[in-house]
Amino acid sequence: MNRKNPPYLDFIHRELQLPQNQDNQLLVIDLFAGCGGFALGFEAAGFRTIGYEMEGDACATYRRNLRTDCHEMVLTPDTEFPENPVVIIGGPPCQPFSVSGHQRGLKDSRDGFPIFINAVKRYRPQIAIFENVRGMLFRNKTYFEEIAIALQTLDYFVEWDILTATDYGVPQRRQRLFCIAHQGGWKWPKKAYKSHPYTAGEALSELAFRASETAKFLTPSMDEYVKKYEKASKCVKPRDLHLDVPARTVTCRNLSAPTGDMLRIRLPDGRRRRLTVREGARLQSFPDWFEFQGTEKSQCQQIGNAVPPILAKALAMRVKECLEKRESASSENHPQPEQPIQLSFNFMKEFL
Incomplete structure (x- = not known):
């Protein structure tokens, strides 16, 4: 902190x-x-x-x-x-x-x-x-x-x-x-x-290691795809969200779409999940009282x-x-x- x-x-x-x-x-x-x-x-x-x-x-x-x-x-x-x-x-x-x-x-x-x-x-x-x-x-x-x-x-x-x-x-x-x-x-x-600077961990706070019933986890095939993506793009450091530093740029694509470049959190048990709308909003500095309208995809695009x-x-x-x-x-x-x-x-x- x-x-x-x-x-x-x-x-x-x-x-x-x-x-x-x-x-x-x-x-x-x-x-x-x-x-x-x-x-x-x-x-x-x-x-x-x-x-x-x-x-x-x-x-x-x-x-x-x-x-x-x-x-x-x-x-x-x-x-x-x-x-x-x-x-x-x-x-x-x-x-x-x-x-x-x-x-x-x-x-x-x-x-x-x-x-x-x-x-x-x-x-x-x-x-x-x-x-x-x-x-x-x-x-x-x-x-x-x-x-x-x-x-x-x-x-x-x-x-x-x-x-x-x-x-x-x-x-x-x-x-x-x-x-x-x-x-x-x-x-x-x-x-x-x-x-x-503020870090991703400071922004996400209590949300970082939560996994709600609606959480979207990466499947084994998606994990394998991400591994190949990072190898091909020569990533020195895995592109998971590192909580001790600021986040990568939040975009419509890496927040809403299951791509190799998606924003995701690795949980203590090893599973990785995609970010929620609220987590993306916090990384963009929207306060929690700010409520987004529309579908989840639309909200991610707005953010x-x-x-x-x-x-x-x-x-x-x-x-x-x-x-x-x-x-x-x-x-x-x-x-x-x-x-x-x-x-x-x-x-x-x-x-x-």
């Missing part, structure tokens, strides 16, 4: 409590909202969110747990929103990720980024944030450059970074790209847990696709500080803080 940290379940319960007073909360529009992981972090930081999501189960989860609505709908570049948001957030799906798929860039109708960029263009929020897989900076750097330039032409400063979830209190080695379009004064959240709420709150607190700093400077008629220099994309190509 890491004694530098408060108990994990107490930590996420405290950090993700929703404020009682909802008056004068700034509005955040949450596009491609999923089950509300991104929104939960922002609401815990004192914002009001409205979600937009096409999957019905995810919308139902969002509505059940957050103090706002989630509109079940397919977004288009022409979608209009009822109120002007101060912040826009989202995880746009990106179809042109493969070489074969990257044909029309921002003109690809299957892609969510034109929708996100058009919403920023129409409503001019003070800050816009999108999240995506880290590979976007490497396999699709040309397309990422296209997106960043589009945001820059709307008079935003654009910054990005790959954030590791363990650095912010999530017991999982998840890495994701976050890109921020802002008007000055942005600072990335501090890596408060970099040297002493795997979510932004970890604790990481989302770390970003939301920086958004809040940035907005307050600019509001204070404006109300006191002081000059705005010195603006960051926009990086040229020649530099960006060297960085990538």
Whole structure:
């Protein structure tokens, strides 16, 4: 047990409590909202969110747990929103990720980024944030450059970074790209847990060695398949869940599907079982009061696709500080803080 940290379940319960007073909360529009992981972090930081999501189960989860609505709908570049948001957030799906798929860039109708960029263009929020897989900076750097330039032409400063979830209190080695379009004064959240991250054991706690009547155990044939999988992939360490370190990245596939890469726990008697929905949710930093809707498979997909709420709150607190700093400077008629220099994309190509 890491004694530098408060108990994990107490930590996420405290950090993700929703404020009682909802008056004068700034509005955040949450596009491609999923089950509300991104929104939960922002609401815990004192914002009001409205979600937009096409999957019905995810919308139902969002509505059940957050103090706002989630509109079940397919977004288009022409979608209009009822109120002007101060912040826009989202995880746009990106179809042109493969070489074969990257044909029309921002003109690809299957892609969510034109929708996100058009919403920023129409409503001019003070800050816009999108999240995506880290590979976007490497396999699709040309397309990422296209997106960043589009945001820059709307008079935003654009910054990005790959954030590791363990650095912010999530017991999982998840890495994701976050890109921020802002008007000055942005600072990335501090890596408060970099040297002493929470572990999978701290997250699962009493659940780790339980085996309910509905537990899904690996069969002998599945054990043999996993053995061959690990040998073929040259795993130095078995890919069971090791409770003394943070977990591997939780994905839809390794949480819900019986694959060689599935997340599983080895019990003291040698049997191995797959993780439950609640265990996957804890590894993603959802508190136990957060209830998922839909089938087990749907719930696993919602969890795997979510932004970890604790990481989302770390970003939301920086958004809040940035907005307050600019509001204070404006109300006191002081000059705005010195603006960051926009990086040229020649530099960006060297960085990538």
